[in-house]
Structure formats: C-alpha cells, structure tokens
Amino acid sequence: MASTAPYRIVVAGGGTAGWMAAAALVRFLGAGFTVSLVESDAIGTVGVGEATIPQIRMFNASLGIDEDAFVAATQASYKLAIEFVGWTKSGRYMHAFGEVGRDNGLLAFRHTWLRGMAEGVAEPLAAYALNNVAALGNRMQRGPARTARVLPEMPYAFHFDAGLYARFLRDYAEARGVVRHEGRIEAVARAGEDGNLQALHLDGDRRIEGDLFLDCTGFHARLIGEAMGVGYRDWSHWLPCDRALAVPSARARDFTPYTRATAHGAGWQWRIPLQHRTGNGIVYSSRHLSDDAAAAALLAGLDEPALADPRPLRFTAGRREQCWAGNVIALGLASGFLEPLESTSIHLIQSAIERVLTLLPGARAIAPLRNRYNRQAAQEMERIRDFLTLHYWANDRDEPFWRERREAPLPDGLAEKIALWRASGEIDREDGDLFSDVAWLQVLAGQGIAAEGHHPLADAPPAAQIAEYLDLIAKLNAREAAQMAPHSEFVRAHGAADAEIAA
Numbered sequence: 412m413a414s415t416a417p418y419r420i421v422v423a424g425g426g427t428a429g430w431m432a433a434a435a436l437v438r439f440l441g442a443g444f445t446v447s448l449v450e451s452d453a454i455g456t457v458g459v460g461e462a463t464i465p466q467i468r469m470f471n472a473s474l475g476i477d478e479d480a481f482v483a484a485t486q487a488s489y490k491l492a493i494e495f496v497g498w499t500k501s502g503r504y505m506h507a508f509g510e511v512g513r514d515n516g517l518l519a520f521r522h523t524w525l526r527g528m529a530e531g532v533a534e535p536l537a538a539y540a541l542n543n544v545a546a547l548g549n550r551m552q553r554g555p556a557r558t559a560r561v562l563p564e565m566p567y568a569f570h571f572d573a574g575l576y577a578r579f580l581r582d583y584a585e586a587r588g589v590v591r592h593e594g595r596i597e598a599v600a601r602a603g604e605d606g607n608l609q610a611l612h613l614d615g616d617r618r619i620e621g622d623l624f625l626d627c628t629g630f631h632a633r634l635i636g637e638a639m640g641v642g643y644r645d646w647s648h649w650l651p652c653d654r655a656l657a658v659p660s661a662r663a664r665d666f667t668p669y670t671r672a673t674a675h676g677a678g679w680q681w682r683i684p685l686q687h688r689t690g691n692g693i694v695y696s697s698r699h700l701s702d703d704a705a706a707a708a709l710l711a712g713l714d715e716p717a718l719a720d721p722r723p724l725r726f727t728a729g730r731r732e733q734c735w736a737g738n739v740i741a742l743g744l745a746s747g748f749l750e751p752l753e754s755t756s757i758h759l760i761q762s763a764i765e766r767v768l769t770l771l772p773g774a775r776a777i778a779p780l781r782n783r784y785n786r787q788a789a790q791e792m793e794r795i796r797d798f799l800t801l802h803y804w805a806n807d808r809d810e811p812f813w814r815e816r817r818e819a820p821l822p823d824g825l826a827e828k829i830a831l832w833r834a835s836g837e838i839d840r841e842d843g844d845l846f847s848d849v850a851w852l853q854v855l856a857g858q859g860i861a862a863e864g865h866h867p868l869a870d871a872p873p874a875a876q877i878a879e880y881l882d883l884i885a886k887l888n889a890r891e892a893a894q895m896a897p898h899s900e901f902v903r904a905h906g907a908a909d910a911e912i913a914a
C-alpha cells in the first residue's frame with residue numbers, strides 16, 4: 412500500500428543555493444511534500460555571487476516572479492556580456508550573450524567571418540554581435556529587435572545583490588509554506604544499514620527529520636563532506652587561483668550593462684555595477700600574490716571609493732566526487748567551486764535544482780537516479796572548467812603566473828577542441844556543455860587563437876559579396892543599438908529601486 416505520509420525535504424543552508432532550492436521545490440511540488448530550511452545567522456552566507464547568465468530569467472519566470480519587481484527588490488542592473496580586459500596584450504574583447512552574425516544555411520557564421528578575415532574585409536567579431544555593440548554603447552532593450560526579420564532578440568541576465576536575492580526568495584518560499592528553522596546544525600543522525608541521514612540536530616536540542624536532504628551549507632559542506640564523507644576532486648592544477656577579496660564601492664558613474672573581468676599579474680579583478688553600489692573583487696593565486704598586495708591592487712582599481720574593508724575568501728577549484736550520496740544532494744558551493752570568471756555558479760545551482768526535480772526519488776529505487784545525477788553534474792562542471800581554463804591558457808602575458816598557465820597541460824577535451832579550431836575553424840560542442848559554439852568562438856578568437864582554415868562552402872562567394880554581407884550585419888547592429896535606451900534610463904523604467912539611478 413502506498414504511504415500517505417508526506418515526503419520530507421530538508422534544505423540545509425539559506426544562502427542563494429538554499430533559498431533558490433526551497434523556492435523552486437515549494438513552487439513545483441504539490442501536496443504530499445513538505446519543505447523546510449535550516450540556516451544559521453551566526454554562520455552567515457558567503458555574501459558574493461552577483462553576476463548571472465541569461466538562464467536565470469527562466470528560473471525567475473518559472474516561479475512566476477515579475478521581472479521589474481525582482482530588479483527593484485535586488486538593486487539589479489541588466490547584463491548583456493562580460494568584457495575581458497588585459498587577458499592578452501592586444502587588449503580587450505567581449506563574451507556577449509546571444510548570436511554572433513547570421514548563419515547562412517548550413518554554414519555557421521564563423522566561417523564567413525574567417526573567410527572575411529582572410530580577405531581583409533572583416534571587422535573584429537564584436538561588430539557582428541548585437542549584444543556586444545549594445546553593451547559597448549551602454550544600451551539596453553528587451554523584446555524583438557526593430558529589424559526582427561534579420562536580427563535576433565538580445566538575451567540578457569542581471570547583476571544583483573546576492574543578499575537581497577536570497578531575502579526575496581525567502582519571502583517567496585515562506586509565503587508558500589516553506590518552514591524556516593534558525594540555528595546551527597551541530598550533529599546528524601544516520602540510519603543503520605545504508606547510512607542515510609535521518610535527521611539534523613540543531614543547537615537547543617532540536618531535531619529536524621527528513622527523507623531527502625539538500626546540502627546548501629556552502630564551503631562548509633556540512634552534510635555531503637562532513638557527515639557523508641564524500642571527497643573533493645581538486646582542479647587547482649588547471650585553475651590555481653585560490654583566494655579572493657571582495658569589496659563594494661560607491662555607485663559607478665559608468666553604469667555598464669556588462670560585467671568587467673580585468674586580468675592582473677596573478678589572476679583577475681571583477682567589476683559588477685548594481686543600482687546602489689558596485690561589486691568588486693580580486694581573484695588571485697596565493698602562490699604568486701600576497702594578500703596585502705592583492706588588497707592594494709583591488710583598491711587601486713576601483714572607479715569610486717570603497718564602502719567597506721575588503722573581505723577575504725578562500726577556495727579550491729574543483730568538485731565533489733559525488734554530488735549525491737545516500738539521501739544527501741549537494742547544491743551550490745557545497746557541490747564544488749569554479750571561480751566566477753563566466754558567472755556560472757548560480758547557474759549551476761539552477762541546473763542542479765532542475766535535476767533534483769527531474770530525478771526526485773520519492774519511494775523509487777535511489778541508486779540509478781543517483782548515478783545519473785552524478786554523471787550529469789560531473790559532466791556539466793567539467794565543461795565549464797575547460798571553458799575557464801581556456802581563458803588562462805591562451806594568454807601572451809609576461810608574468811610568472813601567466814607563463815605557468817601557458818605551459819600547464821590542458822584537460823584532454825580542451826586540447827582537442829583548440830586543435831580542431833586552429834586547423835579548421837570548427838567548434839566541437841560536447842554533451843552537457845553550457846556554452847554555445849558562439850560563446851567558445853568569442854573566447855577562442857578574443858584570446859587570440861587564430862583559426863588557420865574555414866569551411867570550403869565559405870569560399871564560394873566572391874570576396875566582394877562576403878564584404879557586403881559582413882558590412883550589412885555590422886550596420887544593422889549599429890543602427891539597432893543606436894535606437895535602444897541608455898542602460899540607466901532602461902533601469903529607471905524597468906525596476907528602479909529608487910529614483911536616483913546613475914545617469
């Protein structure tokens with residue numbers, strides 16, 4: 412006989428991961444489930460994580476959240492791209508969301524562009540990406556392009572205040588029935604044979620029982636690491652930055668609809684403009700840069716005065732050997748960490764939540780679901796790891812840190828991908844890869860890796876026709892961007908938290 416007792420899901424941790432998970436679970440699981448969340452104000456959250464990628468819009472929309480209300484509640488700004496400055500000697504480029512150019516039947520745009528480059532009639536890739544052109548002009552628009560027949564709609568994401576987002580989702584989740592317990596998890600109770608968790612013991616002699624536990628306790632990994640003893644796969648030989656300092660500064664006059672990632676002698680520095688302040692941070696390798704020197708570099712690179720002292724964070728790039736062990740699934744920082752160079756961590760939470768909902772065990776046999784979950788989670792992180800590693804490897808800087816990166820062996824899949832691009836202009840997108848061909852294209856080209864060939868179909872039209880085609884796309888992009896609203900004006904109309912958004 413089927414059990415009528417509710418299936419109890421316990422979320423441990425109330426940072427971005429915990430509240431995203433609780434909000435989604437309560438939204439999508441109906442009667443028959445209970446969701447509770449444990450968090451400790453005394454421990455607090457990591458307090459960073461402000462730049463996102465466009466998929467976050469789907470998450471918010473699936474919860475029925477009004478976008479303008481969310482932008483206002485989280486002091487958000489809009490994000491069209493990430494600008495990379497100083498990663499090579501030739502300066503700067505953007506990884507913009509969305510399309511670059513227009514494919515021609517079977518022929519991917521990159522081949523037409525490569526032919527154009529070979530003929531000397533093409534501009535840098537940036538001119539052919541609407542998001543890139545709009546971002547550089549500090550412009551923003553949502554909805555179909557004016558020339559919708561030819562140009563795509565611009566995908567966008569947000570920069571937001573992570574603390575305010577967690578608060579926003581907490582209100583959402585509690586209003587729909589999630590029960591919050593404030594307190595520190597001091598011990599866990601495990602069942603005999605399979606070693607599954609039965610309950611969390613909180614300070615004050617409280618016991619929270621559950622059937623499934625989501626470990627969202629951040630770097631503490633209180634359940635997956637401490638209780639279940641699952642190890643950590645260290646990727647620092649590929650991504651050696653192991654420290655960060657984060658500091659807010661006064662609201663930027665240059666209110667850009669993009670994140671900036673500026674390379675320095677032993678890592679890079681981020682700049683994330685929000686409505687009420689700018690989020691800044693420096694990511695570095697402690698083998699190459701002292702904490703004091705990092706703090707000095709961070710503060711020297713701010714546009715506006717700092718609003719607080721820099722806050723230190725330590726991490727090791729890598730992932731949990733298994734994100735799901737027994738009846739514990741790790742989400743967020745408890746499941747692994749890849750530095751925020753491509754703003755992927757919050758997305759990894761989102762996709763883990765989708766996977767939890769899809770593979771939710773209930774009364775079913777756990778092992779096959781768990782194996783599938785773990786395979787998919789590993790693959791997803793490995794692809795992102797490769798994408799980040801590419802940024803570091805393909806550099807022509809002179810400092811010891813960067814020379815080391817250039818000489819370090821690459822993960823196998825990445826080495827093959829680079830070789831394929833170099834020889835043929837092809838991009839092999841592997842299963843589970845979050846990043847599109849066009850994302851890889853922008854970073855491969857932006858980091859200065861030249862393709863020596865292109866598809867033979869791109870050789871068919873005469874050079875003049877290629878030039879005309881490329882010129883048309885560039886002109887349409889420029890014209891479309893010119894009629895968009897300035898970013899600050901757009902925020903004022905769509906989610907201003909107060910009347911005084913930087914002009």
Ligand SMILES: Cc1cc2nc3c(=O)[nH]c(=O)nc-3n(C[C@H](O)[C@H](O)[C@H](O)COP(=O)(O)OP(=O)(O)OC[C@H]3O[C@@H](n4cnc5c(N)ncnc54)[C@H](O)[C@@H]3O)c2cc1C
Binds near residue numbers: 449454463629751
């Ligand atoms: C330097 C840096 C920059 C980043 N930038 C970005 C970015 O731009 N974009 C992006 O997508 N991501 C970014 N991230 C990642 C992002 O911050 C995290 O993915 C996100 O904040 C989720 O964190 P979390 O909820 O897993 O952990 P946390 O925010 O640390 O939350 C952990 C929760 O668990 C609770 N907890 C822990 N132990 C216990 C216990 N024993 N008992 C009870 N409660 C407990 C804490 O109180 C807290 O509520 C960045 C991370 C770092 C380190």
